[in-house]
Amino acid sequence: MSILEANFDFDKILVNYLNDKEPREHEIGVYRASEVSKCNRALYYIYKSDPKNPGIKQMRVFEVGHVIHEFVENLLKEYEWFIACEEEISKQFNDFTIMGHYDALIKEEGHLAIIDFKTTKNIPTRLYDNHLKQVNTYLHLKGVEVGYVVYIEKNSFKTKTFPIYADKILFEETLLKTKHLHKCLLEGKIPMMEKTPLCNYCNFKKKCFDLYMKEYKR
């Protein structure tokens, strides 16, 4: 009797699927709300390099996020106060554009509100600054006063919601920072370092610190 072959390998299917994904293009002059809070130097390196996907480890994590987003958006569509999801919004500011896709737009008690879902390993105790700036940018692009960030813990499906109110001064700061990035990209000048604890997770850490040492020695 011949032995049956058991060769099914789901991971191979998943990895092939992730490897086939087109990397995100970054066009100078078009800046994403989801990236406005990132360090300008890191953004400069991203915009000046060829588009490429992050490693497979990070892509697996992103895909889990996409699956959860799809589930949550389908759930919201069941309700009468749901208006739209994944709508592209953009606005021109002199010589550059800021654009983005919010996760959901709802109507509550006479006003509109934007919701952004964030999948996370652990529910945070406070709203992260980069998420505040991202949603604040959506609010100004869309002309909406209220927003929410909803954190969803991946392993437990526990959630926590933080409200956000449109903050004009914060948006002005975001615009100034983006304007500076745009100027640096056009003039080919690498922006200053913005040393924060996030440098530990930055893909450009070596390149950035090497440049810093070179500048420091001058």
Ligand code: SF4
């Ligand atoms: S290492 Fe820090 S300062 Fe340098 S590019 Fe990355 S985030 Fe910016």
